[in-house]
Each structure stands twice: as structure tokens, then as C-alpha cells.
Amino acid sequence: MFESPEASMITVGILTALAFALRFYKINHPDQVVFDEVHFGKFASYYILREYYFDVHPPFAKLLFGLAGWFVGFDGHFSFEDIGDSYTENHVPYVGMRALPAILGSLTIPVIYGIMKESGYSTIIAAFSASLILFDNAHIAQSRLILLDATLIFFMSLTMYSYIRFRKLRYHAFSSQWWGWLIATGVFMACTWGSKVNGILTVFAIGAAVLVDLWDILDLKKTPDMEHFWRHFAARAIGLILIPFVVYLSFFYVHFAILTKSGPGDTFMSPQFQETLAGNELLMNSQEIRYFDTVTIRHKDTKVFLHSHLEKYPLRYDDGRVSSQGQQVTGYGHADANNNWQIIPTKALPETGRGRIVRHNDVIQLLHVNTQTVLLTHDVASPLMPTNQEFTTWPKDDYTRYNDTLFHLFLKDAHEGEAWKTKGGHFRLVHVPTKVALWTHREQLPDWAFKQQEINGDKKPTEKTAIWYVDEIAEPAEGEELLDRTADIQVKEPKSMNFFKKFFELQTLMLQHNAGLTASHPYASQPINWPFLLSGISFWTQSEGQKQIYLIGNVVGWWTCVIAMSIYVGIIGADMLARRRGITPIEPPVLNRLWNNAGFFVIIWFIHYFPFFLMNRQLFIHHYLPSHLASALVAGAVLNFVLSDTINYPISIRGLRTRAQPTQYAELGVKAPIVVGLFAIAMMACLVYLAPLTYGTPGLTGEQVNAHRLLSSWTLHFAAKTTAEI
Structure with missing residues (x-):
């Protein structure tokens, strides 16, 4: 009776209705920003405001959030700054935005059912695989929030x-x-x-x-x-x-068509890209730089200023290496008079006019204004990186080391003779004698340098992070009026840029920044832990009432998938081993289904899981959700093999064939629904037990939090101290 079209329609209807009920239940709670809603809600607002932003993920899902926000009347002016910010107080129609992932998460359930049915499995087996996702706490939690998964x-x-x-x-x-x-x-x-x-x-x-x-x-x-x-x-x-x-x-x-205005993502992009955005600073305030201008220089990635001060490098560092004891050159994050550098020419210049403009490929000196010393690098190891060169300064009137003060100015993506400009004139400064590039990184120097950022010379002059820009002209060259020089170059209308150039530039940046997400995070975890639910993610907490949302899966379902994957590998391995000895334990129709149907699901699982072992970036348990879905399909295939294929198909060992008796078919018709029904009850029980952590309500006492920590590795909030801790 379970294989009639009517029964199948009723089954998928019930599963879908339950999916909507579980994902829309109290979707208005909490009425606060939760976890990465600070990012993806904010991106939706940028679409509505048409302000350019940068993110490591492609735009499709975020475009959908922007569309959902616009549809429900969101004006885009709520900034999603911090987890815990109130939606209600700021009149944000957040329920409508959360409804989008809830709808898609709910519709995933009938699709899973359809995958199993189209793969030739019975209604009860298809319902089993769908139930593994339907009653899963992690999938429910991800589907109720403004998140991409x-x-x-x-x-x-x-x-x-x-x-x-x-x-x-x-x-x-x-x-x-x-x-x-x-x-x-x-x-x-x-x-x-x-x-x-x-x-x-x-x-x-x-x-x-x-x-x-x-x-x-x-x-x-x-x-x-x-x-x-x-x-x-x-x-x-x-x-x-x-x-x-x-x-x-x-x-x-x-x-690109929507995000036409200047926004927070401008500085990630090239000057040519930025000039396509209305209101961008490059269009409004970019100035041509001339020799003898005094400027402030900033690192593109870390935003620190190129800085120097009277203090010297210590004679010896902690590891025993000896320095030059020269004047310190550091990266400093705040405005300061010691950030001022004057651009000194190394060639004859006219007294006035555009001939004094600094251009791509020029060789220059940088004079530190407050100490009247010029920037220098030499073959002395830097304080924190012995493989890189130390940067220091040298008295401007002492020409004995003149060559060591010469630097080649290379503007990024520039043509020969292109003028150097403030804000958008991204450049590399390469030392003429040693070919090292001016570079910095986020590691701080010790107390003797006031914990400022190290500046050193990278021996790879094309290093992609060795990019700087002039923030502003602090003082124009003598006899030059700063405002006068902008009259003929200031651009009001955005420029155009080829779509494919914009596309490939953004793709490159997305890959670079995704690979650069290596900072530690308290809820980051390793891929080997994910299938076993050894740790989750704290999405949101509220001290009042001791409420929290903790992303964790349904233990019954996830461990069932692990067992099913293990059984599948064991079945295939045992069959291959037996066939090497001339034994055919599994008949071709059954084996073909295991290889072709279940094998396809295993490929999906493996390719969505294994690459994370090769990544050095931050990783979280939600990265396993696509693989978990695939493992649920494998679990259905394994259950079908255990309850059906091993009975309904002949088993052959050394030529001896046996076939199930008719009574076994009738027995199977009862067994499968009972097994799946009992399993669904266990899944629902676990779902309900963990529901306070999934929905963020009701709050739990300290003792209840401890009771809901099914694994000791779960880091839940508001837990009561144990006797051992006391």
C-alpha cells in the first residue's frame, strides 16, 4: 500500500507540511541580529541602498535576500552592526527576510524525497532519507535565519x-x-x-x-x-x-548593475574599479602628486601609515641577532605628524608646472619630515622576519649611502608616464639596489617599538600584499596651490569599465580573501569532528532568561549517517574482497544499485567533505551540511539494502543459490515501516530535547543546560558549575 501514487503524494505532503511547521515555528524569535546575520543582512541593505560592498561569497543568495528585504518593505538603513541589535526597536521587517531561507529549507525536504524516489527507492525509504534532514536541528537552525546555507x-x-x-x-x-x-x-x-x-x-x-x-x-x-x-x-x-x-x-x-554607488567595499577594489562608482573618493578628491609634496602613505590591506620616529632599533633582538641600531621605521594606525614624508626627486625638474608631477616608473627618495632623514633599506635582517630586510632612515645631508635611499615607484596597472595620484594611485615601492619591496604585516613589534607594526623589505618584489597608496597631501610643494591643481582633473561622473575586467578582478579578490580567513575563532572546528557532532557554534545568547541558540545537529540522525556510511564502505569492501576469491556474495542488480545510486551519493558526500581537510582557513560545522545531506541519501540506500535487497534478491556463494520465500516479502512489508517509524520517533525526541538550543527558547537553568549537553565537548552558555569545578 506504500507504493501507490496516492500514498506517495500523501507522504511527501506530510513531510513538506512538517518541514514548514518546524522551520517557521517562532521564526520571529529572537528579534535580534543572530550570528552571521550581521553580514548577510547588511549585504541585503547595501543592495537596497545600491552601495558597493565586498564579500568572499558570490552574490546570488545575497541578491535574493536583498529582493526579499525590498519586497517586505525594508528601507536598508538598519546597519546590522552587532549580534544582539534589536530588529523590533529599529522597525526592521526581519521575519519576511528570514522567511526566504525558511521556505527554501522547507522545500529541500520534498526534493530529497524526490531524489530517492527517482533513484528507484520505495516510498518508505525515501521518507527515511527526507526525515534525516526534516528533523535535524542544524538544518532547522540554519534555515530560520538570514544565512546562505x-x-x-x-x-x-x-x-x-x-x-x-x-x-x-x-x-x-x-x-x-x-x-x-x-x-x-x-x-x-x-x-x-x-x-x-x-x-x-x-x-x-x-x-x-x-x-x-x-x-x-x-x-x-x-x-x-x-x-x-x-x-x-x-x-x-x-x-x-x-x-x-x-x-x-x-x-x-x-x-554590478545594482551596486553603482560608493560603499564600504570600495577600498578592496582597484582604482579603475572604484572610479566606476558614483560618489567614490577617487572621483571627488583624487589629487595629482608633485615632487616636494609632503604626503601620508598607507598600506592597502592593513591601513597603517608609513611612520618613523627618533627611537632606534635595539642593538640585539631577543634571538641574539644584531640590528643596525638605525632609526625605527614602523606602521602606525593613527594620524600623527611622524607619518609625513616628502617626495624628493632624483632627476632635474622644471621650476613649476605639470613637469613636476611624479609618474609611474620614477625613481624617488622619501624624506621623513620631522627627523629630516631619508628612507633606507639594506642587507640587515628585519626585527621579526630574518629573511626580510630592515627599513630605517639616513641623514639627508650624508650622501655616503645615497644609492641605498633610492626607490622605484611602480603604479599598479599603470601605463608608461601615468601620473601618481592620492587615494587611488596604488603602488609598490621597490628598492633600487636590492629589489626588495616595501611591505608590512599585522604582527606587532615589542615594547621598544611601542607595539607598532613592523615594516620590512620583502624579497619578492611582486608580492600581492606589498601595495600602498597616498592617503592625502599634508602640504603642497612650495609655490603650489593644492586646490588649483585639481580643477582640470576632478571627475564628477563615474567612468565605465569592461564587465569582464570587473568580474575577474572580483573573482581574484574573493579567492584571495577567502584563503586569508585564517584568524582563530572560538567556535571553529576541524572537519574530522563534524560527522560526530563534537562541537557546534554559539549563534546567539541572552542573559535575561538564559536563552541561547547553539548550532548542533540531531545526534540520532548524524550518528545514524556515520554508521550508514561505515556499513556502505564495509559492504563494498567485503564484496570486492570476496570477488577476488571467486565468490559472488551480491547479485548484479543489487550491486549495480549500490555502485550507481548509492555510489553517486557517496561521490557527492566525499567531494563536499574531503577538500576541507586541505584548507587552512577558518572552518565551522555548518560547512558539513551539504555532505550531511548526501550522507542522509546514503543512509537510505543502506537501509534499503538491509531491509529489502538482501531478502528480495538471490544470494550466491560458491554456486549455492537461495531465494527468499513468499512469507519473507509479507514480513518485509511490516518491518520497513516499523523500523522507519521507530527511527522517526527517536529523531523527533532528540529534536524536541535540543529544541531550546535550536530555537533559542525557552531559557534553561544551569542544570538544564548541563543536561542538554549531550557531549562534553559542547561549549554551551549558562551552564551550572559541576561538583568537580566547585
């Missing part, structure tokens, strides 16, 4: 569903339906990739499956005509490469 997982599941529908039509290749599901796979894959940076793993997973598919088509027995193979190859190239890339590009086209 619900969008990512929804389109990932649609990608899998579409690809399975496409593969089922392999004997109807090039039919309209075949093309439709192929293109749908590509479009949903682009949406997954466009939702979050790790969505590209879905692209790799589908790519791996396609390579296996093409390898099978290449078989001479199946495709004697190579022209047929190339038709298949071309179709997949169009549907799974060209179309997804065009869709992915379209997200950025819309992104």
Missing part, C-alpha cells in the same frame, strides 16, 4: 535531482526531455555555485559523475561510432559548462 543546500539538492532525472533518460538521448533535465542541472548547479563559494564543490561533484558517464559512453561495445560520443560530449559541454557559466556571470552582471 539554506539557499546553497536547496539548489544543491535540485542539482542532484535534475541530474538523476537526466541520467534516467540515457536511453532517450537528445530528446526534448533529456535536454530539459540536462539544462536544468546546469542552471541549478550555477545557482548553487552562485549562492556560496563552497558551492563550487557541487560543480566538481557533478563533473566527476559526468566524467564517469562519458567514460562509459566511450566504450567501443556501447558506442562504436565516435561521432556519437562527441555529440554527447558537446551536449554536456553546453548544458553543464557553457550555460552554467553564463548563468553564473549573470549574477555578477546584476550585482
Whole structure:
């Protein structure tokens, strides 16, 4: 009775209704900014205000949040500054914005059900896999907040569903339906990739499956005509490469088309990019720099000023190395007279006019105004990095080390003779004799340098972080009027820039900054811990009433998935080992399903999980959610094998065949619903028990917090002290 279309429709209807109920339950609580809503809510406001921002993730999911915010009447003026900021007091229609991920998270459940049904599994098995996500606390928590993961997982599941529908039509290749599901796979894959940076793993997973598919088509027995193979190859190239890339590009086209005003993301971009934004400082206040101007110079990434003061480097550092005992050159984060440097020419100049403008490729000196010494670097190790050179200064009237004070000015992406300008004239300063680049990093010097930032010479002159810019002209050159020189160059209207140049510049920056997210975080965790739920993330706390949201999965469901993955590996491994000894323990129909259906899910799980072991950036348990979804599908396949395939198919050992008796089929019809029903009850019990940590209400006493810490490694707030701690 469980396999009739009516039963299937009723089942998926119940699952979907439960999904909406669980994800919309008290979605208005808390009425405060929670965890990364500080980022993604803020990005939505930037779309509404049309102000340019920078983020490491592609824009599709954030565009949807911006659209949802606009639709529910958000004016974009709430800034989402800090976790705990009140939505209610600031009249933010946050429930409407949270409804978007809640809807997508709810619709993921029928898609999972559809994946299992289209893969040939029974209604009860499909319901089992869907229940693993339906009743999961982590998926529920992520789907109720203004976060990207619900969008990512929804389109990932649609990608899998579409690809399975496409593969089922392999004997109807090039039919309209075949093309439709192929293109749908590509479009949903682009949406997954466009939702979050790790969505590209879905692209790799589908790519791996396609390579296996093409390898099978290449078989001479199946495709004697190579022209047929190339038709298949071309179709997949169009549907799974060209179309997804065009869709992915379209997200950025819309992104750039909306964000036309100057915003907080300006400084991440090149000067050419910044000049395309209305109201950008480069358009309004950029000044040409002339020799003998006194300027302040800042590092592009860390924003510290190039600084010097009378204090000297100590004779010996803590590790015993000897310094030059020269005047300290450091990075300082605040405005100060010791940040002023005068640009000294190394060539003959006219007395006045544009011939005195500093240009790309010029060789210059920098005079520290307060101490009347010139910037110098030499073959002496820097204080914190023995492989890099020390920067110091030298008296301006002592020419014995003149060559060591010469620096080549290289403007970034400049043409020959281009003028150096304030704000946007990003440059490298490369020492002429030693070819090291002026560079800094965030590590602070000891007390003898007042814990200011180290400046040193990087021996790789093209180092991408060795970029500086002139913040302002503190004093114009003698006889020059600062305002007069801007009359002919000040630009009011934004400039244009080729879309593809903007796209590739942003892609490069996204990759660089994503890789640079290496700072420690109290709730960061390692991938090996994720499947076992050894740690979670504190999303939000409220001392009044001792309420908190702690992202953690349903222990029953996650550990079931771990066991299922282990069983799958054991089954496949045992079968392969037995076949090496001439034993055929699993019949071909069953084995094919394990390899093809469940194997596809395992590929999805592996490709969405293993790459995180190779990353050095901050990692959190929510990065495992796509893999957890795949493991839920594997769990359904394993349960089907245990309850169905091992009974309904003959088992052959050394030629001895046995077949299940008719009574076993009737027994199976009772067993499967009972097993799945008991499991669903256990999942619901765990969900309800952990619900105060998922929904942030009701508050728990210290003893109740301890009781809800199912694993000792969970770092929950408001816990009561144990006897041992007292």
C-alpha cells in the first residue's frame, strides 16, 4: 500500500507540511541580529541602498535576500552592526527576510524525497532519507535565519535531482526531455555555485559523475561510432559548462548593475574599479602628486601609515641577532605628524608646472619630515622576519649611502608616464639596489617599538600584499596651490569599465580573501569532528532568561549517517574482497544499485567533505551540511539494502543459490515501516530535547543546560558549575 501514487503524494505532503511547521515555528524569535546575520543582512541593505560592498561569497543568495528585504518593505538603513541589535526597536521587517531561507529549507525536504524516489527507492525509504534532514536541528537552525546555507543546500539538492532525472533518460538521448533535465542541472548547479563559494564543490561533484558517464559512453561495445560520443560530449559541454557559466556571470552582471554607488567595499577594489562608482573618493578628491609634496602613505590591506620616529632599533633582538641600531621605521594606525614624508626627486625638474608631477616608473627618495632623514633599506635582517630586510632612515645631508635611499615607484596597472595620484594611485615601492619591496604585516613589534607594526623589505618584489597608496597631501610643494591643481582633473561622473575586467578582478579578490580567513575563532572546528557532532557554534545568547541558540545537529540522525556510511564502505569492501576469491556474495542488480545510486551519493558526500581537510582557513560545522545531506541519501540506500535487497534478491556463494520465500516479502512489508517509524520517533525526541538550543527558547537553568549537553565537548552558555569545578 506504500507504493501507490496516492500514498506517495500523501507522504511527501506530510513531510513538506512538517518541514514548514518546524522551520517557521517562532521564526520571529529572537528579534535580534543572530550570528552571521550581521553580514548577510547588511549585504541585503547595501543592495537596497545600491552601495558597493565586498564579500568572499558570490552574490546570488545575497541578491535574493536583498529582493526579499525590498519586497517586505525594508528601507536598508538598519546597519546590522552587532549580534544582539534589536530588529523590533529599529522597525526592521526581519521575519519576511528570514522567511526566504525558511521556505527554501522547507522545500529541500520534498526534493530529497524526490531524489530517492527517482533513484528507484520505495516510498518508505525515501521518507527515511527526507526525515534525516526534516528533523535535524542544524538544518532547522540554519534555515530560520538570514544565512546562505539554506539557499546553497536547496539548489544543491535540485542539482542532484535534475541530474538523476537526466541520467534516467540515457536511453532517450537528445530528446526534448533529456535536454530539459540536462539544462536544468546546469542552471541549478550555477545557482548553487552562485549562492556560496563552497558551492563550487557541487560543480566538481557533478563533473566527476559526468566524467564517469562519458567514460562509459566511450566504450567501443556501447558506442562504436565516435561521432556519437562527441555529440554527447558537446551536449554536456553546453548544458553543464557553457550555460552554467553564463548563468553564473549573470549574477555578477546584476550585482554590478545594482551596486553603482560608493560603499564600504570600495577600498578592496582597484582604482579603475572604484572610479566606476558614483560618489567614490577617487572621483571627488583624487589629487595629482608633485615632487616636494609632503604626503601620508598607507598600506592597502592593513591601513597603517608609513611612520618613523627618533627611537632606534635595539642593538640585539631577543634571538641574539644584531640590528643596525638605525632609526625605527614602523606602521602606525593613527594620524600623527611622524607619518609625513616628502617626495624628493632624483632627476632635474622644471621650476613649476605639470613637469613636476611624479609618474609611474620614477625613481624617488622619501624624506621623513620631522627627523629630516631619508628612507633606507639594506642587507640587515628585519626585527621579526630574518629573511626580510630592515627599513630605517639616513641623514639627508650624508650622501655616503645615497644609492641605498633610492626607490622605484611602480603604479599598479599603470601605463608608461601615468601620473601618481592620492587615494587611488596604488603602488609598490621597490628598492633600487636590492629589489626588495616595501611591505608590512599585522604582527606587532615589542615594547621598544611601542607595539607598532613592523615594516620590512620583502624579497619578492611582486608580492600581492606589498601595495600602498597616498592617503592625502599634508602640504603642497612650495609655490603650489593644492586646490588649483585639481580643477582640470576632478571627475564628477563615474567612468565605465569592461564587465569582464570587473568580474575577474572580483573573482581574484574573493579567492584571495577567502584563503586569508585564517584568524582563530572560538567556535571553529576541524572537519574530522563534524560527522560526530563534537562541537557546534554559539549563534546567539541572552542573559535575561538564559536563552541561547547553539548550532548542533540531531545526534540520532548524524550518528545514524556515520554508521550508514561505515556499513556502505564495509559492504563494498567485503564484496570486492570476496570477488577476488571467486565468490559472488551480491547479485548484479543489487550491486549495480549500490555502485550507481548509492555510489553517486557517496561521490557527492566525499567531494563536499574531503577538500576541507586541505584548507587552512577558518572552518565551522555548518560547512558539513551539504555532505550531511548526501550522507542522509546514503543512509537510505543502506537501509534499503538491509531491509529489502538482501531478502528480495538471490544470494550466491560458491554456486549455492537461495531465494527468499513468499512469507519473507509479507514480513518485509511490516518491518520497513516499523523500523522507519521507530527511527522517526527517536529523531523527533532528540529534536524536541535540543529544541531550546535550536530555537533559542525557552531559557534553561544551569542544570538544564548541563543536561542538554549531550557531549562534553559542547561549549554551551549558562551552564551550572559541576561538583568537580566547585
